[in-house]
Amino acid sequence: MKEQNFVETLEEYALTRKIHKKDEIHTIGIVGCGRMGQEICRIVCQFGMNAIFLDVSEEKVKEIYESIKNQLDEEENQWGLTESDKRAILSRLRGTIDYNDLSGCDLVIESVNTRSSGNNLELRKDVFKKIEAVVSPETIIATNTSTLMITEIASVLQIPERAIGLHFMSPATTIKIVEVVKGMETNQQTFEKVCKFAKMIDRKVIVINESPGHISTRLIVTLINEACELLMEGVAPVSAIDKVMKEGYRMQLGPFELADKIGLDKVVKWMDNLYQEYSLQKFKASPVIKRLVRANYLGRKVGRGFYRYDNGKIIGETIQSAEFRLH
Secondary structure (H helix, E strand, O other): HEEEEEEHHHHHHHHHHHHHOOOOEEEEEEOOOOOOHHOOOHHHHHHOOOEHHHHOOOOHHHHHHHHHHHHHHHHOOOOOOOHHHHHHHHOOOOEOHHHHHOOOOEHHHHHHHOOOOOHHHHHHHHHHHHHHHOOOOEEEEEEOOOOOHHHHOOOOOOOOHHHHHHHEOOOOOOOOOOEEEOOOOOOHHHHHHHHHHHOOOEEEEEEEEEOOOOOOOHHHHHHHHHHHHHHHOOOOOOHHHHHHHHHOOOOOHHHHHHHHOOOOOHHHHHHHHHHHHHOOHHOOOHHHHHHHHHOOOHHHHHOOOOOOEEEEEEEEEEEEEEEEEEE
16 A cells, blocks of 8 residues: 555656656747748857757758758857867757648747738738647647737637747847737746747847737837938938938937848738738838839849849949939
8 A cells, every 4th residue: 555655646747747848848830931940049049958849841951951950050150169069059940741740849939920911910910820730739829920919820729728928039140138918818838938948048028018019110110201201302321211210319220221132022011910900000111112122122132122133232222312222
């Protein structure tokens, strides 16, 4: 009888250890691995956690892995990383096209980026459902989106209490803050665990009350839009407007440089989402930006936006402000 009691005590101890593991964070899933998803992968692996990224095809997965490797090579060449550090980071990184591979993740971050029009709300809902179907009940499901409501995305979950907004700003590898947003159903345990994760990756949490655009996106798109108004009015050319904001207000990038870095198609999508939500003129994308997007001048990633680029360096301006023509 005593032996039986002893066995039961061991089982109870094992269960206690299992419960303790619920608060531990070892493996992060990233669904959608564009530029931001890749930056999140790098951060996670750099701070000793495992990252599993999921994308649409095996070809895309290989491309993403090579892209991250090239980013690390570049950082190593600039003495920001050692060879052993790079090998350690890559050893913690794995790509997949199968949602089942996310089953062991403690936190999964949706970071889907698509060029399709619209706010992609239904796509993100579908991703949330697919994640929830394979992960444990304790796994947190987060979204990196800034212009959609986490409550609405999480409405498709069986356990909406586990959903939260976790917004990184690019370049996520150097910006030391994250915007954390509770949905209407998000519980305190989820919030605390995400804050713990942020601390583990040396990021400061900025707590945001749920609102499309948070702080960062709402302010930056209105700045970019107003810069476009100045340009359309002929007040000053692109480079002069950027110079005033950089040298006068110590911004690292002027509004046009920043828009090019973000991607003008993404800026328009953010603005469209915010305009749909608030119906305020300040969120209506400027005709200047729309004109550039129609011409496929999307910014740095294609070599032309408000500026023209060669190997990532500005070589000229795209818009002649006096006549408002593209060249």
